[in-house]
Amino acid sequence: MPEASAKPAAVPLGTQTTKAQQQKGKDKNSAGAQETKAQRKAEKAARRAAKVSELGKSSHLPQEAIAQARAQSQAKQSRAASGTSNASSVGGGSSNSVVNATVSSAISSLTAQSTAIHGSDILDKRVGLFKHLEITRRSGTADAAKDIHPVILALTLQFASYTVIGSSARCRATLRAFQTVIKDYRTPVGTTLSRNLTNHLSRQIDFLITARPLSITMGNAIRWLKQEISVVSIDVSDDQARESLIEKIETYIRDKIEVADRVIVQSAVKHIGNGDVILAFSRSAVVEQVFLEANLRGIEFSVVVVDTRPFYEGKEMVRRLARAGLKCEYVLISGLSYVLNDITSVFLGAHAVLSNGQLYSRVGTALVAMSAKRKNIPVIVCCESIKFSNRVQLDSVTFNELGSPDELMNISIDSTPKPGPLKNWRDLPNLKLLNILYDLTPPEYIKKIVTEVGSLPPSSVPVIIREYNSA
Known part of the structure; x- marks a missing residue:
């Protein structure tokens, strides 16, 4: 028998119209759901940005960045409302981009100052000997996970x-x-x-x-x-x-x-006498407390604060000491050799003390300690035992921290930045800036380390570390 030809069954016209209307209704509902979802995401992003903004305000974050974040967040929210209506007409294709823009702009505007300096040109202009070290502040909070x-x-x-x-x-x-x-x-x-x-x-x-x-x-x-x-x-x-x-x-x-700081202060004050001229480098909170306590006890002495770029931390110490009535002098590290003749002792803070007795501290500390040692001036380090480390390090190259090279452009010591002649350093192919933050001071230049467990020579640091680890 001949095979019957397969013909599609005829569909009434009214049925086709009904199906088209149903499909149109589904598309409309889907677009409406996407619009609602996009609005919820935008509101959530706004709440998160507001919470981060309030935390930033309480933590003394830059007010300009906070204001910028709020303005951009509000602008993005208004654009998100119009964007979701457009998304409903095209099936919601642009809703995700609007929400993502709202989230990223609200948070990343708070970190504009810390992220603007991390271009690829900085990585290309690193000093070869320190290329294995990472530059700090290399990303902002826009990349934070939820x-x-x-x-x-x-x-x-x-x-x-x-x-x-x-x-x-x-x-x-x-x-x-x-x-x-x-x-x-x-x-x-x-x-x-x-x-x-x-x-x-x-x-x-x-x-x-x-x-x-x-x-x-x-x-x-x-x-x-x-x-x-x-x-x-x-x-x-x-x-x-x-x-x-x-x-x-x-x-x-x-x-x-x-x-621990209070115990160190009580012990270190005994090393200060009437008529002493003490040199301090940069700013250390515990060293500052030692000077203030000695002043409260009526000891008459003066302090010479040696400071360095780029943070000029010593300025704050000078302000606090002068406000308390101490006689102070402020000098940059370039004038160190001119003030050492009158110094009777040197007090230093510490970032860490390594197990081989090396002092790991703000860059310039080693220069101060070595210069004092040449003139037989005792160097006393005030350091909590929590800063002791099992690590052994022989140089400042293998392990260190690099700051942004842009911070070296400021040549002003007041609160107003002054760019100076290095402001166009990126355009000079043969110029590279190195902003290294720490250096190592050999133990032979340190007379004594004052801790909460007592005053000890650098050679006794491994004993304290051993006791600390066992506890």
Whole structure:
């Protein structure tokens, strides 16, 4: 039999019209859902930007950046409303781009100052000997993951802009931020606090590192905190565990930093006598407290503060000491040799003390210590034991931290930046700027290290490290 030819069944015209209307209704509903979703994302981005802005205001972030963030956020929200209506006509294709622009502009405007300097030209103009070192402040908070706490975002901005500077100050600020992170932390279903909280904090720490590398003090504190989290019993409720960790952090700050500084001050004051002329380099919080305590005890002495670029931290120490009634002199490091003739002793702070007795501190410290040693001037270092490190280092090249080369353009010592002749350094192919932050001082140039466990020579540092690790 011949095969019957297959013909499509005829569809009534009214049925075709009904299907077209149904498809049109589905497209309309889909566009409406995408519009609602885009609006929710825009509102969420606005709330997050507002929260980061408030944290930035309380943390002394630049007010211009905050105002710019708010203005751009409001502008993006208004454009998002019109953008979502356009998206409904084209199937919602542009809604995601509008939302992403709202999120990135609201947060990245807060970090414009810290991200503008990280162009590829800086990487191309690094000094060859230090190319293995990373330049600080190489990214902003626009790349932050959604689980990064807003207080960590604000702290990262402070680190990147050098608003919070100094080893102890950074450690204290980091632990305070972790207290807030732990307070707001909630353990996900199916896991335990002792396992998941460590991973959560690690992500916060990884983001902090994008602003500046961890200091020795911060590394020691973070290792201690992770150890405390790991021993939290699974039988303890999450609320009790969080309260216990927050209290332990507070105790750690008090014992290892605040109380340790007071003990160091009481011990170091004994090395100051009437008529002494003491030299201090840059600014150290504990050294500043030593001078203020000696002044309160009625000891008559004077202080010469030697300072250096690019931060000019010594200016703040001079202001505080002069306000307290001390006789002070301020000189840049280029005039060091002219003031050493009248100096009776040198007091230095520390970023870290390594296990081989080397002092790791602000660049220029080694020059000050060596110059004092040549004139038989005793060099006394005030350092908390939390700054001691197991690391052994013989030079300042293998491990160090690089600041932005643009910071060397400022040649002014007042609050108003002055670009100077280096403002067009990027356009000079044969010119490279090196802004290295730390140097190493050999132990033979140091007479004594004053800690909360006593005054000791640099050769005794491994003993303190051993006791610290065993505890």
